[in-house]
Every structure is written in C-alpha cells, then in structure tokens.
Amino acid sequence: MRASVETNFAGNLRNRQLRGRTIIIVAILSLLVLPSLASAEFQIEPVSATINGNQIEAIADLELRLSDEAEEALDKGIPLLIVVELALLRARPLLWKERINRWRFPVQIRYHALSGRYIIERSGAGPAGTDSFGSFRTVADALAAAGGTRRFVISVPNPLRDDEPDYRLSIRARLDIESLPVPLRLVAYISPSWRLGSGWNQWNLEQ
Numbered sequence: 001m002r003a004s005v006e007t008n009f010a011g012n013l014r015n016r017q018l019r020g021r022t023i024i025i026v027a028i029l030s031l032l033v034l035p036s037l038a039s040a041e042f043q044i045e046p047v048s049a050t051i052n053g054n055q056i057e058a059i060a061d062l063e064l065r066l067s068d069e070a071e072e073a074l075d076k077g078i079p080l081l082i083v084v085e086l087a088l089l090r091a092r093p094l095l096w097k098e099r100i101n102r103w104r105f106p107v108q109i110r111y112h113a114l115s116g117r118y119i120i121e122r123s124g125a126g127p128a129g130t131d132s133f134g135s136f137r138t139v140a141d142a143l144a145a146a147g148g149t150r151r152f153v154i155s156v157p158n159p160l161r162d163d164e165p166d167y168r169l170s171i172r173a174r175l176d177i178e179s180l181p182v183p184l185r186l187v188a189y190i191s192p193s194w195r196l197g198s199g200w201n202q203w204n205l206e207q
Contacts, residue, residue: 062147118142
C-alpha cells in the first residue's frame with residue numbers, strides 16, 4: 001500500500017514538473033513570436049511588368065516595417081541589409097516553372113550616430129544602374145524611401161521567344177540575416193522577429 005502511494009506521488013510530481021516546463025516553454029515562445037506579430041513585415045504589391053526584347057521593366061509597391069528588435073539593433077549602429085529579389089520564370093506543361101534568371105537589388109539602412117540620421121544606400125537603383133544614396137531624420141522616413149513605388153529595369157541574356165509567351169516575373173523583399181554580425185546572426189536564425197520578408201509575389205509579363 002505504501003509503495004503504491006509513493007508511486008502515485010512520484011507520478012503526480014513528474015506530471016506537475018512536465019506541465020511547469022511546458023508552461024515555461026510556451027511563455028518563452030510567446031515572447032519570441034509576439035514582437036514580430038505586432039507591426040513588422042514586408043509587403044510587395046506588383047504593379048506592372050513589361051518586356052521588350054531582352055529588357056524587362058517592372059514596377060512594384062514596397063512597404064517595409066521593422067520589428068522592435070531589428071530597429072533597436074539599427075539604432076545601436078548595426079547596418080541592416082534588405083534585398084529585393086526578382087526571378088524570371090517560364091511555365092511548362094505538367095512541370096514546375098523553369099527559372100531563367102534571378103536578380104538582386106540590395107538596400108542598406110544604417111544609423112549615423114554623429115548626425116543622428118538614417119542613411120539609405122541602394123545598389124543599382126539609380127539611372128543606368130548607378131547607386132543611390134539618401135539621409136533621413138527618422139527610421140520611418142528611411143524605410144519609406146527604401147520602399148515605396150520602385151522601378152526595376154533588368155536585362156536577360158537572350159531575347160525571350162515569342163512562341164513561348166507564358167513568362168512570369170516573381171519578386172520578394174527580405175532582410176538578409178547573413179549580413180548581420182555573427183553573434184546577432186545566431187539569434188536572428190531562431191527568432192521570428194528577425195525573419196522579415198514578403199514571400200514571393202508573381203505576375204505575368206506583358207509583351
């Protein structure tokens with residue numbers, strides 16, 4: 001009888017400990033997830049994409065918002081790299097789409113402590129593929145400049161074939177975690193607050 005009571009007591013104790021650990025784990029996960037759900041996300045709305053020979057012109061609306069953790073790191077002097085990626089796809093019957101080419105348009109945001117301003121550098125975003133640069137008073141202004149209505153002019157190696165008209169253009173924006181300092185990168189990999197991205201958006205090319 002005594003052995004049975006001790007066994008039941010030990011079993012109840014283990015159950016309580018297991019429930020306690022589960023509650024702690026859920027609480028930690030909630031702390032990790034909730035900040036990223038508050039207001040941070042990237043959104044892309046494709047506007048138009050036209051093709052002329054081997055040149056494609058795409059216009060898209062980008063809305064960029066940082067998580068509290070990413071903005072705090074930025075204010076402490078850690079540059080953030082946002083990459084806009086475009087991919088040219090060709091649809092094939094009964095098969096997945098074939099990727100013909102892919103392009104990257106990086107945008108770096110950094111905080112200049114001496115001037116108290118946020119600096120934006122966009123590679124290949126200016127006229128004839130030159131870099132563009134801007135200085136802003138608030139992080140909201142900097143993100144608006146990094147996003148907004150963007151025009152991308154890209155070239156493909158060979159003119160696209162008129163007898164295969166089913167081409168698609170995909171676009172996404174994401175925070176480049178690989179560009180972060182190594183200690184912060186390890187945190188960013190496991191924290192949803194750092195996994196900022198729009199996902200792929202796709203639209204048909206107009207000849």
